Amino acid sequence: MIMKNLPRSLQSVRQHRLFRPGAGLVLASLLSASLAFNLNKAKLFLADSETDGLETAAGLETKTFATAPMTLNLTNMDIDVKGRVWVTEAINYRLQHNPENKARPEGDRILILEDQDGDGKADKQKVFYQGKDVDAALGIAVMGNRVIVSASPNVFVFTDTDGDDKADKKDLLFTGIGGVQHDHGMHTFTFGPDGKLYFNFGNEGKQIKDKNGQPIVDQAGNVVADNGKPYRQGMVFRCNPDGSEFEVLAHNFRNNYEVAVDSYGTLWQSDNDDDGNRGVRINYVLPYGNYGYQDEKTGAGWSAYRTGLETEIPLRHWHLNDPGTVPNLLQTGAGSPTGMLIYEGKLLPSQFQGQMIHSDAGPNVVRSYPVTPDGAGYKAEIVNIVKGVKDQWFRPSDVTVAPDGSLFISDWYDPGVGGHQQGETQKGRVFRVAPANTPYTVPKMDLSSANGAVKALQSPNLDTRYQAYTALQQMGRKGEKALAKLWKTGESRQRARALWLLSKINGRGEKYLKQAYQDKDDNIRITGLRAAQELKLDIIPILKAWANDPNAQVRREVAIALRYSKSPEAPAIWADLARQYDGKDRWYLEALGISSDLQADAFFTAWTSKGGGDITKATDQDIIWRSRSAQALPKLAQIIQKTSNAAELPHYFRAFDFHANSPEKQQALASLLDGNSPAQNQITTLALQASDQSAQKDAKFQAALRRTIEASRGTKQFVMLLEQYGLPEFNQDLQALALTNPESEMARDAARALVKAPGGIDAVAKAFNSKDPQVTQGMLTAVGNYESNQVKDLLQAVMLDTKRPLEIRQLALRKLGSGGSGEDRLVELVKNKKIPTELEETAGTILLRAWRPDIKEVAAIYFKKPSREGKPLPPIAQLATMSGDPVNGKAVFAQSCSVCHKVNNEGAWFGPELSEIGGKLPKQALYTAILHPDAGISFGYEGYTIKLKDGNQVVGIVSSQTEDKMDVRLPGGQVMSYAIKDVVSKKQMDKSLMPANLQQGISEKELVNLVEYLSSLKKATAKN
Incomplete structure (x- = not known):
């Protein structure tokens, strides 16, 4: 047998489908020491069992092309004209978060995988490049002898000058992009049909600089940076291959992972939501559009209050009710979307031809989203191609197309989906998808003649098309005849490719563009217009002619x-x-x-x-709502005055937020303060909320404000207006609201508004000292979590007052010890021995369960740590094999987890929602997340310590920040807002806000039951 001829270290590798921790490390080091090795005899690494857990669409089959140890931790992939698969590896992914993973000191690798004997499986591997500078690279694009590699903060161009499949030259194309090894940084480049490069970065990209470190100014004259002037968050770009003529094509995405461009020049991509909000989306990229992850004007986060916000969180997540937000093509629920392409081949079934194909590592699936025109946009559906039904470690990181039209999938293969965490470092796979019994073949390419180059231009493979495009562009008029034939007789997408090249032939281009303008195919006409724009031709006559198309x-x-x-x-x-x-x-x-x-x-x-x-x-009305013209403002006010449906009023008022503060805006809002509409009170309320603070000087405004507050007693609007404008004559009403249901959100908001109001703190003190214990307890409950030195002073006084009932003092102590400044204050009281004996147990419980490790460490000196009864927990790998009771696990969740996590609208929103977590993470990853929360903190849920001018310190998640305001979500889900002028500093914590000692409060059996419950939480619709 072949196995007997291999070293013992190799024999052990395939003893089980999942590698044991550390297995194959010796082998990996041996392989990395050589630039090439041959596995012609080692077919055991390519066993069919690799596909046992995968379900493939009818008419197709999935076969293993390569697996470990040939491929490890694959993050991205491309295929060259020879049919060779290029992959980037990530052994060194976020090692600071994964210290148990063994580093590769030489750095990560860029590999070339080749099938030499034509059996559809890789048998040769070459190391094109290895170095720390490409650790966990997230993008690779092969373009002839040039290879573009995205490894934030840099984009490199490697060149093989002598054809030996080794990088001989390394140049910097762009730099200054986000943080090192951040999943939300720079992603892969793709070659467009127009000869340009298309690429994107996520919302950690922040900015982009040229190779000399200078900020890039785009063709619109804007510095390319996430600063709201005008761009925000993730962006989509286009430029020439040398980086010139840089354009921002769209912005305000979260983590738009990979842009795909079809032959007409239309752009498509996916975007990830804040984890747990079931808002992953697929976008048709409307050029220059805002895609709504943050408030376009202020930069406020999607969870911040705004007029007219959507009821459903997956929609609210993208500001879809805002004028100026491009709609989503499709929302796919929960996921971790990765690579995308437009399939323009013929080998796969017709339903996939001309369509997006996309990998989503979260739900273990590669999908297609067939689109059809829908007005000026599109509509789409979901069709699975390959799904990890039994294999939840299947994490497709990229998809690409080979020269024969077959589909290749790179598999990162891990219990998790990144997010700074990696559980498996010695495994990685590449799969080929094609109709059953279709051998892997590579068509020969001949670029020596125009006819050969035009034939290559029709390839479904991007490297082949790039080389053909380059050859034909260099031929100029010599290639015109062959291109003109394709332009005349080819299929639509092939004609479009020919048109892009024909349009650029000196002295001949406009001839073909004029033909395109008259074409019966609307997509060809659109392509012609786009080509003319790139050439900076006079297109006004065409625009006039087509304005009524x-x-x-x-x-x-x-x-x-x-x-x-x-x-x-x-x-x-x-x-x-x-x-x-x-x-x-x-x-x-x-x-x-x-x-x-x-x-x-x-x-x-x-x-x-x-x-x-x-x-x-x-x-x-819609156009007025969307317009940013000052002339639209009085018309917007008139629409509001005539609106009979009160439910539509927030929709129209939201439009005011997108107009700069101006006399025209204030005049329009002032016109809405008086009227005879049945919904006048609501209209006035919304007008007051939308008004600038300068309007307070107006007597008419003041009269309307008091009249509206009087009429809205007991409502959310009542509290919001008083918090915004602060009128002390209504303090008693705020106190009554705070005491009505002290644990409610309304009560907390009322108490906060009361503290902010003139004389409000005196009212709080009076309530604390009330002879009615219900009043005291109610106010302690409602106002206790508010970060205010004045409130904390009052709480401390109540806690130390031995004349008060013990339960009141304990409640005051618990409220005193909440939040960052409260924990700090309580620690000082403990150190100085100022905690009464009868309250020491309560103080110890508060501090030992604190979120910040430094607080716990101090607390451990003074108090005995709670310990879990029984023997130590078994290893995670063993725990993952255990079965539990999901019903009991749900009870454990309610007791131990619901204070920070929601499942199907139950619980508090602090950490990520977990309603579909079982469809994303297998048990091993769930145990890791619970027992080692610091190993992988979801982006957007990092903890911050915020110091305020009044000496308070707040610890929580920054859910929104604008130039004027910062919203901080506290453990338990409460959101506190602070003026930026009152913030001294904001420092990110290096530890998770999820308590690392959660398991100390529950038994092993309860932990197993909890994970069983979490693993049962999956998306109900099997189709997706």
Whole structure:
């Protein structure tokens, strides 16, 4: 047998499908010492059992192309013209968070995997490059002898100058991108049909600099940075291969992992939500669009209060009710989306041809999202291609297309999905998906002739297309005849590829663009317009001719083309486009908005001069709502005054937030303070909330404010207005609200508003000293968690007052010890022996259960740690094999976890929601998350210590931050807001806010039951 001829270290590797911890390390070191090795005789590493846990779509089969030890921890992949698979590895992924993982001192590798004997399985591996500078690279794009590697904070271009499959030259293309090895940094590059590079970064990218470290200014004149001027969060980019003509094509994504470009130049990508919110989305990228992860104007987080916010969190997550947010093509629920492509081959079944194919590591699936036109946009459905049904460690990190049209999948293979955590370092797989019994073949490429190059241009493989494009571009007019034949007789997408090249032939390009403008295929016409824009040709005659085109997608392109136009005819063209809005197509409405935002007044004037702006028409109301013109403000007020449906009022008032503070805005809002509408009280309330603070000087405003507050007693609006404007004559009403149901959100908000109001702290002190114990207890409960020195002083006085009942003093102590400043204060009291004997046990319980490790360490000196009864827990691998009782586990969750996590709307929102966690993480990963929370902190849930000017210290999660305000979510889910002017510092904690000693409070059996319950929490719809 072959196995007998191998060293013992190799024999042991395949004894079980899952590697034991540390297995294969010796082998891995042997392999990395050589630049190439041959596995012709070692087929045992490519066993069919690798696919046993995978379910493949009908008509297709999944086969193993490569696996460990040839491939380890694969993060990204590409395939070259020879059919060889290039992969990036991540042995050294976030080692500071995974100290138990053995580092690779030489650095991670870029590998080339080759099938030499044509049996569909890799038998040769080469190390193209190895170094610490590419540790856990998240992107690789092979373009001839150049390889672009994304490894934040850098983007490198490696060049093989002599054809020996080794990197001979390394150049810096971009730098200054986010943090080192951050999953939300720079992602992979892709070659576009126009000869340009397309790429993106997530919301940790922050900014991008050129190879000399200078900030990049894009073609619109903006510094490319996440600073709100104008861009925010994740972005999509386009540039020439040398980095010039840099453009930001869209922004305000969270972690848009990989952009895919079809032959027409249309962009598609996925975006991940804040973990646990079931808002993963697929986007058609409307050029220059805002995609709503943060408030476009202020940068506020999606969970921050805003007028008209959506009821459902997956929708609220993307600010979809805001004017100026591009709609989502599709929302897929929970997940960890990764690589994406547009499949433009013929080998796979027809339903996948011309469609997105996407890997989502969270639900262990590779999917397609077949799209069909829908007005100016699209609609899509979900079709699975490969699903990890029995194998929850299947973590597809990327998908790509080989020259023969077969699909390749790289598998990171891990119990988790990254997020700074890695549980398996000695495994990784590559799969090939094709119709059954289809051998892996590589078509020969001949670039020596124009006909050969045009044939290669039609390949489904990007490297082949890149090399063909480059060859034809160099041929110039010599390649025109062959390209013209494809342009005349080819299929639509092939014709589009030919058009991009034909349009750039000196002296001949406009001939073909004119043909494209007259084409019957709308996609070809759109491609022609896009090509003309890139060539900076005069397109105004085309825009005028197409402004009344019957196809909404063509008109969408006309609108986008007007965004940066300086032509005096542009406003009139936009007015014609606006007149054709049907009142239903949000894609079209946003295209109009993107088109007009930079020239809002001129475009609005042209529209109204042509009969637009009729406030009685639903279509015109939408355009007024979306417009950023100051001329829209009085019309917006008129619409509100005539609105009979009170439920629609927040929708229209939200539009005011997207207009800069100005006399025109305040005048429009002031006009809404008086009226005869049945919903006048609500209108006035919303107008007061939207008004600038300068309006308070106006007598009419003050009268309306008091009148509205009087009329809204007992409501959320009542509390919000008093917190915003602070009127002491209503302190007694706030106190009554705080005492009505002290544990409710309304009571906490009322107590907070009371503390902020003039004379409010005196009212709190009076309640604390009330002879009625219910009043005292109620106010302690409602106001106790508020971070205020004055409140903490009052709580301390109650706690130390021996004349009070013990239960009141204990409650005061618990409230005193809550929050960052409270814990610090309580520690000082303990150190100085100022805690009365009868309260020591309560103080110890508070401090030993604190979130901050430094507090626990101090507490351990003075108090005995609680210990879990019984023997030490077995290893996680053993725990993961145990079965438990999910019903009992649900009870454990309610007792120990629901204070910070929600499941199906039950519990508190502090950490990630866990409603579908069982579909994302197997038991081993769940145990790791519970027992070692510091190993992987979800991005967006990091803890911060915030120091305030008044000496208070707040510990929590920063859920939103703008130029003026910071929202901090505290353990238990309460959100506190602080003015930025009152914040001295904000420091990220290096530890998780989830207590690392959770298991000390529950038995082994309860822990097993808890994990059994969590693993049962999966998405109900099996289709997805």
